[in-house]
Amino acid sequence: MNESTTSGVSAALRNLPSIDELLRSAAAGDIRREAGERRTAEIIRDLSDSLRGELIRREEIGVEASRAELFEKILRAANSAWHSEKEKRTRRVINATGVVIHTNLGRAPLSPAAITAVVGEAAGYCTVEYDIDAGKRGKRGERSESLLCQLTGAQAALIVNNCAAAAFLVLTVLARGREVVISRGELVEIGGDFRVPDVLSRSGATLREVGTTNRTKLSDFAGVLNERTAMFLRVHPSNYRITGFTEMPSLCDLATIASENNVVLYEDAGSGALIDLAGYGLSGEPLIAESIRAGADVVSFSGDKLLGGPQAGLIVGRRDLIESLRRDPLYRALRVGKLIYAALEATLESYARDNAETEIPVLRMIAADAEHIDARVTEFAKKLSDELPAGFNVSVIDGRSVIGGGAGPDIQPATKLLAIKGKGFSAVSFERRLRLGTPPVIARLRDDLVMIDLRTVNPNEEEELLFALSAAAGRSA
Ligand SMILES: *Cc1c(COP(=O)(O)O)cnc(C)c1O
Numbered sequence: 001m002n003e004s005t006t007s008g009v010s011a012a013l014r015n016l017p018s019i020d021e022l023l024r025s026a027a028a029g030d031i032r033r034e035a036g037e038r039r040t041a042e043i044i045r046d047l048s049d050s051l052r053g054e055l056i057r058r059e060e061i062g063v064e065a066s067r068a069e070l071f072e073k074i075l076r077a078a079n080s081a082w083h084s085e086k087e088k089r090t091r092r093v094i095n096a097t098g099v100v101i102h103t104n105l106g107r108a109p110l111s112p113a114a115i116t117a118v119v120g121e122a123a124g125y126c127t128v129e130y131d132i133d134a135g136k137r138g139k140r141g142e143r144s145e146s147l148l149c150q151l152t153g154a155q156a157a158l159i160v161n162n163c164a165a166a167a168f169l170v171l172t173v174l175a176r177g178r179e180v181v182i183s184r185g186e187l188v189e190i191g192g193d194f195r196v197p198d199v200l201s202r203s204g205a206t207l208r209e210v211g212t213t214n215r216t217k218l219s220d221f222a223g224v225l226n227e228r229t230a231m232f233l234r235v236h237p238s239n240y241r242i243t244g245f246t247e248m249p250s251l252c253d254l255a256t257i258a259s260e261n262n263v264v265l266y267e268d269a270g271s272g273a274l275i276d277l278a279g280y281g282l283s284g285e286p287l288i289a290e291s292i293r294a295g296a297d298v299v300s301f302s303g304d305k306l307l308g309g310p311q312a313g314l315i316v317g318r319r320d321l322i323e324s325l326r327r328d329p330l331y332r333a334l335r336v337g338k339l340i341y342a343a344l345e346a347t348l349e350s351y352a353r354d355n356a357e358t359e360i361p362v363l364r365m366i367a368a369d370a371e372h373i374d375a376r377v378t379e380f381a382k383k384l385s386d387e388l389p390a391g392f393n394v395s396v397i398d399g400r401s402v403i404g405g406g407a408g409p410d411i412q413p414a415t416k417l418l419a420i421k422g423k424g425f426s427a428v429s430f431e432r433r434l435r436l437g438t439p440p441v442i443a444r445l446r447d448d449l450v451m452i453d454l455r456t457v458n459p460n461e462e463e464e465l466l467f468a469l470s471a472a473a474g475r476s477a
Helices: 004-015 019-024 026-035 039-055 067-086 113-121 144-152 163-175 197-202 218-223 251-262 288-295 319-327 329-334 337-350 361-367 370-387 429-437 461-477
Strands: 099-101 157-158 179-183 187-193 206-210 227-235 266-268 298-302 313-317 394-399 401-402 414-421 443-444 448-455
Touching: 004 039, 019 026, 019 039, 019 067, 019 337, 026 067, 099 361, 099 414, 113 337, 144 313, 144 337, 144 370, 157 163, 157 251, 157 319, 157 329, 157 337, 157 448, 163 179, 163 227, 163 266, 163 298, 179 197, 187 414, 197 206, 197 227, 197 370, 206 218, 227 251, 251 266, 251 288, 266 288, 288 298, 298 337, 298 394, 313 319, 319 329, 337 401, 370 394, 370 414, 401 414, 414 429, 429 443, 429 448, 429 461
Parallel strands: 099 401, 179 206, 179 227, 227 266, 266 298
Antiparallel strands: 157 313, 298 313, 394 414, 414 448, 443 448
């Protein structure tokens, strides 16, 4: 180590600005307004410490780093550190993937009416548990529950945090310490760590598997009945299908032997549907009203899958059973808050006035046919071609969207995709730039093309998407 370098490093260290000086700068003031005093000081101290280490190791910074340069460097780093910290909050994105119920992107986007109910009615003080007429404490969730009864024909309803919580509550309260009979073909994993055998064992119930993976008969259920049998459990396999040589007893036939033997028939319908979606190819989804009519004692399903509302676990069924779920202390731990009730009521009201298909975003997206999407995407592609720098190629190609959320895994609605190919940059880098923009645009990648599916893009987001695409193209050209 020669002498001039050594003294150079210590000069650089001597030039390191003090934390106080840094905090007094205008740039630190900008961070402080958002991050607060304490967090700003922490960020700046951390960066200053690591810069000191860097200077000592004589890495990166030349020996002649001036005070002004170091000052600038730390504040620039602090700004970008705060920026990336801030971006970790829950942020709005444009979903251009064509996956309608995208679990990673928050499943169902709320309807305008549901958003208004959350923001305008429930966010502040509200009547979540207050009876205006009586001027005293009211019943939580009364409106949601009565709408669910109207829409499904069930006697009673109860709402918990999600469908996994619903299954756990039902099994714990109605089958703990006793046997639950289920077909081997329905011992499935739904994804996101929901495994039927695990939920069953955590609830304290004993699993009694019957039949085989592909075929289970009514006599298989009847054959294992004993004094410890609490329940017959049907689970909708959701994102999994057994096809070919298969057999399952109907809910109706199971209901008959269940009631004869004083056994509860419970169906975990998963996504479930409140209206018939067979016209969109979704004939595999249980209609909740039909399950109730067929004699299921309890049915549970998600609020944010095909229903198109907020995250919630909806339980409907026989009054005596629902009331015993409500009385259990576990329900208190799994209940939902006022924001969820408000969004759910507004969503269910769309169904009650028969406007779900036009008002609920997921249903509208599923219902959009390829021709309608073609018209939108062709118009969009024209505008985009005018915006993009030379060398970019925009085309409209045939593709498939995905329903998602475990519904209709074998249904992939035809769509028209916008395929973008740039010159001199990879699709991977373009896709990344879209993701890192504001708002982030989540697109698909295929064959070195970036694919945009307008099925999942709200028409009022198109202008923003256009801007995001041209900004990303400008930066990557
Ligand atoms: C999705 C699903 C669940 C879990 O629902 P969440 O609302 O995500 O908790 C449970 N059971 C079935 C059959 C499902 O499809």
